[in-house]
Amino acid sequence: MSLNAKRLWGVTLLGLAGILAVYFVAGPARFWLNWVLWFVFLLTLALGSLFMVALEHLVSSRWSVPIRRIPERLSTLLLPLVPVGMIALGAVPVLYPGARPEALANKLLAGKAFWLGLPFFSLRVALCFLAWLLALSVLVRGSLRQDESRDPQFNVRARRFAPLAMVFFGLGITVVAFDWISGLEPEWYSDIFGIYLFAGAFLSALSGTLLMVLHLQGRGRLPEVRRDHLYNLGGFIFAFTVFWSYIGFAQYMLMWYADLPEEVVWYQKRTQGGWLAVVILMGLLHFVIPFFALLTRDAKQAGRRLHWVAWSMLAAHLLDLYWLIFPVLMPNPVLSWPELSFALFFLGGAFLWVHRVRELGADLPVGDAFLKQGLEFRL
Amino acid sequence: MNSEKRQTMGPAAVLGLFDSADALLHAIPKVREGKLGRLETYTPYPIHGLDEALQLRRSPLAGMVVVMAFLGAIVALAMQGWMSAVDYPVITGGKAPFSWQAFVPIMFELMVLFATFTAGLGMLFLLNRLPFFGHPVLSSRAIRGITRDRFALSVEAEGGSLDPEAATALLSAAGAKDIEVLSLPARAEILDSAFILRALGGIVVACVVAGGLMFAAIKLFPVLPPMSHMQEQAKLNPYKPSTFFKDGHGMQYPVPGTVARGYLPMGPRTPEEANGLVNPLPRTRENLERGREAYTNRCAVCHGPLGDGVPTLTAAYNAKPANFVSEEFRKAPDGRYYWAIVMGKNAMPSQAADMPEEDRWAAIHYVRVLQRAQNAKDSDLEETKP
Numbered sequence: 001m002s003l004n005a006k007r008l009w010g011v012t013l014l015g016l017a018g019i020l021a022v023y024f025v026a027g028p029a030r031f032w033l034n035w036v037l038w039f040v041f042l043l044t045l046a047l048g049s050l051f052m053v054a055l056e057h058l059v060s061s062r063w064s065v066p067i068r069r070i071p072e073r074l075s076t077l078l079l080p081l082v083p084v085g086m087i088a089l090g091a092v093p094v095l096y097p098g099a100r101p102e103a104l105a106n107k108l109l110a111g112k113a114f115w116l117g118l119p120f121f122s123l124r125v126a127l128c129f130l131a132w133l134l135a136l137s138v139l140v141r142g143s144l145r146q147d148e149s150r151d152p153q154f155n156v157r158a159r160r161f162a163p164l165a166m167v168f169f170g171l172g173i174t175v176v177a178f179d180w181i182s183g184l185e186p187e188w189y190s191d192i193f194g195i196y197l198f199a200g201a202f203l204s205a206l207s208g209t210l211l212m213v214l215h216l217q218g219r220g221r222l223p224e225v226r227r228d229h230l231y232n233l234g235g236f237i238f239a240f241t242v243f244w245s246y247i248g249f250a251q252y253m254l255m256w257y258a259d260l261p262e263e264v265v266w267y268q269k270r271t272q273g274g275w276l277a278v279v280i281l282m283g284l285l286h287f288v289i290p291f292f293a294l295l296t297r298d299a300k301q302a303g304r305r306l307h308w309v310a311w312s313m314l315a316a317h318l319l320d321l322y323w324l325i326f327p328v329l330m331p332n333p334v335l336s337w338p339e340l341s342f343a344l345f346f347l348g349g350a351f352l353w354v355h356r357v358r359e360l361g362a363d364l365p366v367g368d369a370f371l372k373q374g375l376e377f378r379l
Numbered sequence: 380m381n382s383e384k385r386q387t388m389g390p391a392a393v394l395g396l397f398d399s400a401d402a403l404l405h406a407i408p409k410v411r412e413g414k415l416g417r418l419e420t421y422t423p424y425p426i427h428g429l430d431e432a433l434q435l436r437r438s439p440l441a442g443m444v445v446v447m448a449f450l451g452a453i454v455a456l457a458m459q460g461w462m463s464a465v466d467y468p469v470i471t472g473g474k475a476p477f478s479w480q481a482f483v484p485i486m487f488e489l490m491v492l493f494a495t496f497t498a499g500l501g502m503l504f505l506l507n508r509l510p511f512f513g514h515p516v517l518s519s520r521a522i523r524g525i526t527r528d529r530f531a532l533s534v535e536a537e538g539g540s541l542d543p544e545a546a547t548a549l550l551s552a553a554g555a556k557d558i559e560v561l562s563l564p565a566r567a568e569i570l571d572s573a574f575i576l577r578a579l580g581g582i583v584v585a586c587v588v589a590g591g592l593m594f595a596a597i598k599l600f601p602v603l604p605p606m607s608h609m610q611e612q613a614k615l616n617p618y619k620p621s622t623f624f625k626d627g628h629g630m631q632y633p634v635p636g637t638v639a640r641g642y643l644p645m646g647p648r649t650p651e652e653a654n655g656l657v658n659p660l661p662r663t664r665e666n667l668e669r670g671r672e673a674y675t676n677r678c679a680v681c682h683g684p685l686g687d688g689v690p691t692l693t694a695a696y697n698a699k700p701a702n703f704v705s706e707e708f709r710k711a712p713d714g715r716y717y718w719a720i721v722m723g724k725n726a727m728p729s730q731a732a733d734m735p736e737e738d739r740w741a742a743i744h745y746v747r748v749l750q751r752a753q754n755a756k757d758s759d760l761e762e763t764k765p
Contacts, residue, residue: 252480253480253481257481297441
């Protein structure tokens, strides 16, 4: 992966031209579907990274200190996502039935009009971003400052703040799941849906972190991170592929059994026609392949295997979101120039950002009081 | 006999102590070069790098666990598939008899069960050879140190041969202290063994005590059946007394001189008289739908969903329900059906007690539909052509 800022700018601008054309040629609905897809995809990556950082402080984990800078850098993706999220609000009156005037005629939706309507929807988005940015500022900015100050007090502060950050994260990702994804079909609901999204978010953050570590190591940086650390990341990915499928299947099985009309239609839409192929592909990419690829002890330490598993994990998460969002309007999966333009724009933009934050702070959290313990970590 | 055997067995291991884990790790390569026997270490806590230093092979347990885990999943799938689709197919919740979705939780559970049992029992019995009391180290002087703060390295006999002098020299050259030569303890005869006797005695005592306590508990405390809400709810049970009515009966006689709606007694007294009955329900779409429901709910288990007399019950149901699509029953008058529903016949119980009259007649209409559907004439098709 060679990150070259100039080329990335080119790709992003090309994508920008493409997505503008999408709005006017393919129509606003297609535009907003794609926009929401990429917004949620990058948001889950950023939030998952923030979760990793907060989790480390919360449970005083030591092994992960040497790699903490990576999720810290990735979680700064939240900053460019603020405008992306604001723009995404434009999708609400177009895609979200609960926020449209017809909703009042529907008894089910009329009762939830206040919650689903644009004003409160926007307020929730704003509150979520405020909470996350606060967590970002305390945990990530504090950690960057500690590089210079070497103040061990930061570790204490971060541990005190971590439980609150977890609340922000937990409530926030549930709101993201309910508002942006299941809000597309407000008659359908599933309590477990937030956890389902969380599983995908955590997996993609782990994969992103792993890829960044391997990328930096490929350039001779981060030599201190050893196979033992990689093993833990690989182990987490392994465990959470199972978690994701457990949650996904539990949700499916309960709905399949109960067979309630307002619940099963959601699955019916998503298993008919071309979507069935997507489900199967997703089951393979999101569970079967990574599960078997990471089953043995050696596999979780082998850089090359981890490398492709992490890439395919990210792809699987994107596919998962695509499968959650697109069937709302598309009876069959679509992949054409609008989707490609969006991929160029958002991937280009995301890589540009990652390229920039790659140099954020030292590669190791050098001021951290527990860095030494983390470096000494052995399996 | 035991003592003779012990003498012929020779030294089983030579063991030396080290003061630190590092000293142990450094000594291992030196001792290994001597190639005197299998190396083993005993330490108070796990030490990183020991596996590599000893050049231990990977435990075969992982492979065994994977195989057994998948076996567990397959067994669960086969078991459930056979039970719910082959041996006793019962439609539940409108799902197909073989619904893999419903099987997954059990497959998952059995997979975990097989895997954990294989891991636990395999480790204990196959790899650690569990019913093996008296490892030589247990009766050594060194054991106290090993369980506290000493690190032991032992050279163990491989194939029955070990040169104790050479091993002692090698260990002390590598820096070991308190070197001991250990021999295999005599294996206790199973039945003589005080351990076995004591263990069995302990189990017997524990059973007696637990049984006695249980007995006392049952006598002392009122028995609390678990989860009895359904059984104990306030309701009328047939043939049970009830305080709800004055006469103390759960079941009440109908008010004299009245009949429940829809349950008027049948006029005819013989089957021949009944043959003259005419179906009072008009043949409307609504009545046919009602008939389908009544038939599916009340008759289809025995007479088959198509009315062909093939029950959806297992072979254990031995009776031969009438085949409605046969010549005889196509010609039979409605009254014969009505008589059968009200009076029952041999293995067919009467349905009159809880099947309202209109449902009976509607079901008969529906039987006619089934008969027609399976004996359609070419002209039927033409009639329905647009």
